[in-house]
Amino acid sequence: MPEPMKPARWLADYGMILVLVLLCAFFSAVTYSEQSPTGEAAAGQVVEAVLKAVPNGARVLVVASDQPGDAVFAARVERDLKAAGAQVLASVTGEPRNAREALQKIQAAGGSLNAVAATRVAGGWRVFTDLASDFPSLGSPRMITPASYRWPHFLKSENLLNIANQIAVIAIVAIGMTLVIITGGIDLSVGSLIALSAVLAAGFIRDRAGGVSASTGGMVLGCLLAILVCGAVGGFSGLMITRFAIPPFIVTLAMMLVGSGLAYILAQGQSIYQIPDSFVWLGRGADLFGLPNAVVLLLVLYALAQVLMSRMKLGRYLYAVGGNAEAARLSGVPVRRVLLFAYVASGLLAGLGGVIMASQLKSGSPTYGNMYELYVIAAVVVGGTSLSGGEGRMLGTLTGAFTIAVIQNGMNLTNVESYTQKVVLGLVILGAVLLDKLRQGRWAR
Amino acid sequence: MSLPSPSVPLSSTNPPLLALTGIVKSFPGVRALRGVDLQLNAGEVLAVLGENGAGKSTLMKIIGGAHAADAGTLAIDGQQQRFQSPQEARAAGVAVIYQEFNLVPALTAVENIFLGQEETTGGFLARSQEREQVSALFQRMGVEVDLDAPCRRLSTAQQQLVEIAKALIHKARILVMDEPTAALTSHEVEKLFILMRELRRQGMGILYISHRLEEVFTIADRVTILRDGGNVSDCPIHAITRDQMIERMVGRPLDQEFPSRHVKRGGPRLEASGLRRGKAVQGVSFQVHQGEILALTGLVGAGRTETVRLLFGADARDAGEIRLDGQVLDIRSPRDAIEAGIGLLTEDRKLQGLVLRHPIRENFGLPNLRRWCRRGFVQHRRERAELDRYIAALRIRLSNPEERVGNLSGGNQQKVVLAKWLARDCEVLIFDEPTRGIDVGAKYEIYLLMNELVAAGKSILMISSELPEVLGMADRILVLHEGRITGEITDVAHATQEQILQLAHA
Structure with missing residues (x-):
């Protein structure tokens, strides 16, 4: 826009970002606690400390527990130490028992030991507390573990990526829902379409593409097919709405039942899991700067949607149809085609959501997506889009989706049980919208 | 009582x-x-x-x-x-x-x-x-x-x-x-x-x-x-x-209520024959010539608005043919009519003419987006430049083109509707009650604009309930009663309100 935005106006437009930031600050504060580096970061620190303590020809034992990231730690420490000219006598990844065995072996071989490079957890094992008296012939090896630091658990990068991954499906489906709601409609069928799509994709791979040994091409074909079928269901809803003037609520309510029923029929009520391991690439892989692929896809789709709504003719038409369909029609806007587009897009994106979910869970089940239409609508509404149509923003929806994800994640971290989580989530959705209304009343006149 | x-x-x-x-x-x-x-x-x-x-x-x-x-x-x-x-x-x-x-x-x-x-x-x-x-x-x-x-x-x-x-x-x-x-x-x-x-x-x-x-x-x-x-x-x-x-x-002396114009009428441009829809329109035929303002008048409910809605494709017609410059037009939707070069200023600007909650700029752009689009992308700068031109030309009073059009006064809202159709450069413009709820000064400006349009060779079909306006502005008057044309007045200079009313009551 050529007009510079006034700060108050900007707040009213994107006020939900403020709420999101406040939520993040809150959960950061309550999860502030002792942390120790893990994986590669921990390895680098430990190697540096070992080389500093014993500069030349150190004889080292590497110990790691069996927690996630620890195998990486052990491998990296071993590699780097060897590269620096140190001698790694043994590398243990497992339990205290394994560490004791390794120590005994080193003692039996009769050499000395300069240092034990361990993860934070492994370093605290009892086998290491009286090293000098238990294994006197080893000399007095130094215990070297990564230094601990204080940092909010919530703000750790693994957790943040986890949040993004958790919300990917809802956020992607919410793009389509935002389009539909901006035209003044609603799409209740998206939850069922997620299930239908997951079942279709998984079923195609199992029955037509060779099951566990399916090729990449077969898997892509199955996913495309599932997404297209969902787009067709959306198109059917759109036709019912535009040709026969049936209210969107009714049409999509019917399609919600139809879609769910079809998913159960196709899957015969079972989960479909005869899928190759590589199928999880989309849902669990992380190829670009360590960002999960689903999150990259989500960001790309939001960028496209934002451009569509703010820069393109079709976007303008979507707003106009929702703002005043009759005035739009009399201005030459092809109202029916615009509406049809919104519902097809919503169907396609719900189909994509189903594929991502199937990939995340490496199976397809008709129970997927249950109640998702409500979470998706909540994300859109929390994002500031009006249910009466004609107003709303894509980036608002993204904020709304993340707000919901952050609340859920934060409650998980603080051990709030799941029933209470529902109550809190419901109240927060209400509160967020209320806050938005109040702010608009004061500033957006 | x-x-x-x-x-x-x-x-x-x-x-x-x-x-x-x-x-x-x-x-x-x-x-x-x-x-x-x-x-x-x-x-x-x-x-x-x-x-x-x-x-x-x-x-x-x-x-x-x-x-x-x-x-x-x-x-x-x-x-x-x-x-x-x-x-x-x-x-x-x-x-x-x-x-x-x-x-x-x-x-x-x-x-x-x-x-x-x-x-x-x-x-x-x-x-x-x-x-x-x-x-x-x-x-x-x-x-x-x-x-x-x-x-x-x-x-x-x-x-x-x-x-x-x-x-x-x-x-x-x-x-x-x-x-x-x-x-x-x-x-x-x-x-x-x-x-x-x-x-x-x-x-x-x-x-x-x-x-x-x-x-x-x-x-x-x-x-x-x-x-x-x-x-x-x-x-x-x-x-x-x-x-x-x-x-x-x-706040200034006003010379006359209706500006005079000297435009030579050209040949017929828009021709409607045998338009029908239910009881509202029962066989209406007429021609609008180049450089002419044709007034369609009659009592409320005589079928005036209904007739022009058929011309514009806003309602489906049961029968009838529409030609522009001799070519039969297949008008099934307002979109078709606009493509063909017909514009309609609706009688109810709040419900049909504008998206009140949306900015002035977007309302102005709505029928014109194709002109400012490249591969589906709206060129905001061109849109804004055109709008600024019309804001100046029509003297639209506003504080910011990004404000909601609903915040403007009635006269200025009407000018925004006018601007969006003028930017579209339609050959035939249908004005349904163009000055309803508009003050004297703004009315005069709209009359001037209508004169400029016909001088530029456009044709105007005007519906109005205000008989002085009909007599002051039209070159020719058609009177409707119960969905039929009950009279035509060609010598407008010597026509009277009584004459129109008589025809209107048929």
């Missing part, structure tokens, strides 16, 4: 029924009222005149309790009031009838009249009692209204009567009416005036806002004229002439 109203003795020592002094009201960026004084006596009809944007609507909303004044006082019977809500104003005896009625379309007249103040016996609605009261009231008002039909099925005039009845049932002593005659036929206007005179006789104070100056002379006792949020004149009706009124409203 005798209507329920509190008897207020008329005497000169009493304070006026309603007195406003030094009312100031600002909105962000606009000073709507800058110290307005106004007095309304019991048993008087006061006309409040002014151009759009002069502050009439704001003043009315302050009297009705919808806005609170920033400064100044409002007194009823000499007692100062500070209305915090329309409810408080109503309780103090003020009833406001807005141009857009405050009726629930699905409820009947009786239900609407008693809405919020239902008569009950033991917690149950006393329906028959309510009905009797309303029926008696309508009888005393000398009018007939279907009491059982939902209000959406009543005519505009009848809906207005329901609003008036509501005011009377609530024992209002001050009645504020905004453009009450805008949507009425001349016959209905006469009936309304009879009713207003009777209310005045019984001591009610009526504040009457109108753009129709002829009517002001018929009904008002006194006029208050506003310009740019301040008083410019306050005098008895017999102390002012029509021309003086206009001059004071616009």
Whole structure:
């Protein structure tokens, strides 16, 4: 826009970002606690400390527990130490028992030991507390573990990526829902379409593409097919709405039942899991700067949607149809085609959501997506889009989706049980919208 | 007849029924009222005149309790009031009838009249009692209204009567009416005036806002004229002439009401033959020539709007053919019509012409996006440049093209609608009541614009209920009655209003 935005106006437009930031600050504060580096970061620190303590020809034992990231730690420490000219006598990844065995072996071989490079957890094992008296012939090896630091658990990068991954499906489906709601409609069928799509994709791979040994091409074909079928269901809803003037609520309510029923029929009520391991690439892989692929896809789709709504003719038409369909029609806007587009897009994106979910869970089940239409609508509404149509923003929806994800994640971290989580989530959705209304009343006149 | 109203003795020592002094009201960026004084006596009809944007609507909303004044006082019977809500104003005896009625379309007249103040016996609605009261009231008002039909099925005039009845049932002593005659036929206007005179006789104070100056002379006792949020004149009706009124409203002498033009009529451009749709349009044929303004007139409900909606593809036609420059057009939607070079300024700009909640720029761009699009992307800079051109050319008064079009005054809204069609460069423009609810100054500008358009070789088809406008602007007049053309007047210079009315009543 050529007009510079006034700060108050900007707040009213994107006020939900403020709420999101406040939520993040809150959960950061309550999860502030002792942390120790893990994986590669921990390895680098430990190697540096070992080389500093014993500069030349150190004889080292590497110990790691069996927690996630620890195998990486052990491998990296071993590699780097060897590269620096140190001698790694043994590398243990497992339990205290394994560490004791390794120590005994080193003692039996009769050499000395300069240092034990361990993860934070492994370093605290009892086998290491009286090293000098238990294994006197080893000399007095130094215990070297990564230094601990204080940092909010919530703000750790693994957790943040986890949040993004958790919300990917809802956020992607919410793009389509935002389009539909901006035209003044609603799409209740998206939850069922997620299930239908997951079942279709998984079923195609199992029955037509060779099951566990399916090729990449077969898997892509199955996913495309599932997404297209969902787009067709959306198109059917759109036709019912535009040709026969049936209210969107009714049409999509019917399609919600139809879609769910079809998913159960196709899957015969079972989960479909005869899928190759590589199928999880989309849902669990992380190829670009360590960002999960689903999150990259989500960001790309939001960028496209934002451009569509703010820069393109079709976007303008979507707003106009929702703002005043009759005035739009009399201005030459092809109202029916615009509406049809919104519902097809919503169907396609719900189909994509189903594929991502199937990939995340490496199976397809008709129970997927249950109640998702409500979470998706909540994300859109929390994002500031009006249910009466004609107003709303894509980036608002993204904020709304993340707000919901952050609340859920934060409650998980603080051990709030799941029933209470529902109550809190419901109240927060209400509160967020209320806050938005109040702010608009004061500033957006 | 005798209507329920509190008897207020008329005497000169009493304070006026309603007195406003030094009312100031600002909105962000606009000073709507800058110290307005106004007095309304019991048993008087006061006309409040002014151009759009002069502050009439704001003043009315302050009297009705919808806005609170920033400064100044409002007194009823000499007692100062500070209305915090329309409810408080109503309780103090003020009833406001807005141009857009405050009726629930699905409820009947009786239900609407008693809405919020239902008569009950033991917690149950006393329906028959309510009905009797309303029926008696309508009888005393000398009018007939279907009491059982939902209000959406009543005519505009009848809906207005329901609003008036509501005011009377609530024992209002001050009645504020905004453009009450805008949507009425001349016959209905006469009936309304009879009713207003009777209310005045019984001591009610009526504040009457109108753009129709002829009517002001018929009904008002006194006029208050506003310009740019301040008083410019306050005098008895017999102390002012029509021309003086206009001059004071616009703040400059006005030479003539309709600008003259000298355009040579060309050959036929748009031809409609045998247009039909249900009962509303029963075989209408006509031609619009190049450089011509053709007026389509007749009573409300004669099928004028219905006819042009068929031309524009807004409704599907049962039969008929439309040609432009001899070529048959296959018009099935407004989109087709616009492609072919036909534009329609709808009669109801709020419901059909504009997306009120959206910015001025987006409304302006809506029919023109194709012109400013490259591969589906809107070129905002071009759009903005074009809009700026039209804002200057049409003198649209606004603070920012990104503000909601609904915030503009009626005249400026209409100019935005005009701008969007002018930018489209249509060959044939259909103007349905182009000056409805628009002040004199803006009207003149719109007439000038119409002249420029026909001078540039465009054709205009104009619908208007205002006969002076039809006679002043048209080259040719077609009169419709019950879906058929009942007459054509080619010698407009020597035609009279009576002649048109006769044809209109067929």
